[in-house]
Amino acid sequence: ILGIALIIAMLALGIMFPVYATKTTWIYVVFVYIFFASVTPMWLLKTPRDYLTTFLFIGMIVAAVIGVFVSNPTITTPAFAGFKSASGSYIFPTLFVTIACGAVSGFHSLVSSETSSKLVENEKDMLQVGYGSMLLESLLAILVIVIVGALPNLKASGVLDSTLANMALADTATPFTKFSAGVTGLVAQLGLPQSWGLCIMTMFVSALALTSLDAVARISRMSFQEFFEVEEGQEPSGLVKVLTNKYVSTITSLVCGYLLSLGGYVNIWPLFGSANQLLAAMVLISLAVFLKVTGRKGFMLYIPMVLMFIVTMTALVQAIYGIVMKLFVTGGFVLMVDGLQLVVAILLVALGLMIGFNSGSKLVKEK
Known part of the structure; x- marks a missing residue:
């Protein structure tokens, strides 16, 4: 209860006193956070943070469902636009490596073995956790298709104000931006100011992205350490001890991630x-x-x-x-x-x- 109250208070504080920084600055902030998420015990940071993020996740889905039913948006995007996209990519294999999590995902297999297994008290609960997560992701996928597909119509009907619409439909807009702006426009029909709604929805989506980042940082560190495992009973060399040190292996993994982020x-x-x-x-x-x-x-x-x-x-x-x-x-x-x-x-x-x-x-x- 205290955690949820603090989340609401931080959102209100952020709306009233926003902090603006460059993309590079935010990258540094995120990498510092995921470093600590990777090296601290699960119970100290990742478990409570993931638990509180679940409430944000459920709140985002509930808001999107209510927004869709209240606004009843019309999807004007064509159902099929051809086998080749405007960027030159073909539907095969691009579609099958883009639509990941809800269908099949190697990353989720690592998460379930490296982190989820440490969070579940009873093994029988994994059936509910796994199946429930799959259903929620499927629901979220449908909501995304409805909302993003209806964006042009939301602009034409005035559901989205001009600033929000231009941001969502810009060529540089990321999928996160499109989804956040779309849900904001739908929920605004209930009387919530769009500037507030955009801040809250962006926070919801960002919090979900962070759950992936701190998980992948921890998993990449553990995978890196496994490269240098020695047979049971053998004494590891000094170099192996250095490389398998959790701080050294974490920094090494994050440096690789940082280099990729530059792209x-x-x-x-x-x-x-x-x-x-x-x-x-x-x-x-x-x-x-x-x-x-x-x-x-x-x-x-x-x-x-x-x-x-x-x-x-x-x-x-x-x-x-x-x-x-x-x-x-x-x-x-x-x-x-x-x-x-x-x-x-x-x-x-x-x-x-x-x-x-x-x-x-x-x-x-x-x-």
Whole structure:
């Protein structure tokens, strides 16, 4: 109760006395936060913060549902705009590496094993947590399609004021901006000032993004440490002890994330989507092998496993081709942006082929 009251008080304080800073400053603030979220015990920071964020998440969904039903917006966006987007991307494989979390997500498999497992008191509760989360994400996905699809009509009908509409429909607007502005316009029909609504909705969406950031910071640190694990009973060398130190491994992971952040949202998203879905394919392959060697049936995993592998490999090869074309043909190659992405994409392809070959050979064996 105290936490929720403080959240409301901070929102009010932020609306009355807003703090303006550059994008670079906010990046530094976020990285400092996720450093502490990665190294502190789960119970001290991440667990209570995630718990309080749940109320923001539910509040955002409730506000969006009420807004949609009260305003009853008309979707004017065409249901199908062709197999090729204005930016030149084809619906395959782009669609399948963009629509992630609610369908299949490798990142969620890491979250469930590395963090969710430490937050659940009773293993039986995982059924409710997992299934409930899936239903909520599906509901949120439908709300996003309705709200973003109705944005042009919301502007034409005057539901969104001109400032909000121009911001939401600008070419530079991110999906977060479009969704926040759309929900704000719908909820404003209930009498809430749009400037207040935009601040609150943006805070809701930002809080959700932070739950992903602090989770991925912690998971990347733990994954980095696992690279240098030694056999049980062996004494790790001095270098291994340094590299597996939680502060050193966290800083190393965050430096890699910071370098990728310099590339900007638009450049990073296709690579992130491909990496996420490739990880999902790897998880499905690993589970299929586990079920096979333990004498259980796993045939239901084979089709999604192969499909995700083909999709992500196609997307990564396309990304590599596009960067190579920049380097040798069209120009515009930036070393710290395109060069870094090229290295990551090649490593991901190599990783996928290695795991696919090793695990696939086990699946075709009789025993």
